[in-house]
Amino acid sequence: MAELPQSILCYPMSLADYAKYCCTGQLPASVKHALSQAAQDPVLRAILCAMEIVGALEPLSATRPGVCDPVVFFTRQITLPAATLNPDGSVTPSEARVISFCAPTNRALVIQKSRLSAANDIAANQPVPLPIYKRVNLATFGEWCLPFEPDSLPGAFVNVEHIIVPAGAGFSIYTQNWNPNGEAVFFYEARFWAAC
Numbered sequence: 001m002a003e004l005p006q007s008i009l010c011y012p013m014s015l016a017d018y019a020k021y022c023c024t025g026q027l028p029a030s031v032k033h034a035l036s037q038a039a040q041d042p043v044l045r046a047i048l049c050a051m052e053i054v055g056a057l058e059p060l061s062a063t064r065p066g067v068c069d070p071v072v073f074f075t076r077q078i079t080l081p082a083a084t085l086n087p088d089g090s091v092t093p094s095e096a097r098v099i100s101f102c103a104p105t106n107r108a109l110v111i112q113k114s115r116l117s118a119a120n121d122i123a124a125n126q127p128v129p130l131p132i133y134k135r136v137n138l139a140t141f142g143e144w145c146l147p148f149e150p151d152s153l154p155g156a157f158v159n160v161e162h163i164i165v166p167a168g169a170g171f172s173i174y175t176q177n178w179n180p181n182g183e184a185v186f187f188y189e190a191r192f193w194a195a196c
Helices: 015-024 029-038 042-053
Strands: 072-080 094-102 108-118 132-137 163-165 170-177 184-195
Touching (some): 015 029, 015 108, 029 042, 072 094, 072 170, 094 108, 094 184, 170 184
Antiparallel strands (some): 094 170, 108 163, 132 170
């Protein structure tokens, strides 16, 4: 079998490299290589153009786990005690960490599903949008910035899903109970995997 010339050898794009692109805007080396080859090869240019039109120039492991990637499905019920009613009439909410995500140092983490919901009436009628995202460290993203500003209406739940966490980055999710008259019960479920 004849050896393929170096110019047409494939360079796989890792999800970790693609996550860096999401944070920095710098294309992975494998994509830069393919684009440089496309400048000289009209067939490759047409293939890459067609893939770009349908949004297929990204690793499949961003939307589905690879055959070697185990999937973690995590569920949890959280019961928060009543909030503290202070002598001055203010309320100090009870709080619990729901989950902390941390991508491995050599792989990206795909969080396909991460959903907190109310499991009783008290949880459903909190005065602040839940859940609360803290200690967000998503490479150059810095602070968490949602693409919209959720209304601060009682009972609002704003869950962020399909998150690609770059290698070594992470964040935590918390929930609160502002009601001083009873326990709030929440249900949480997540589905995620690490991918090369």
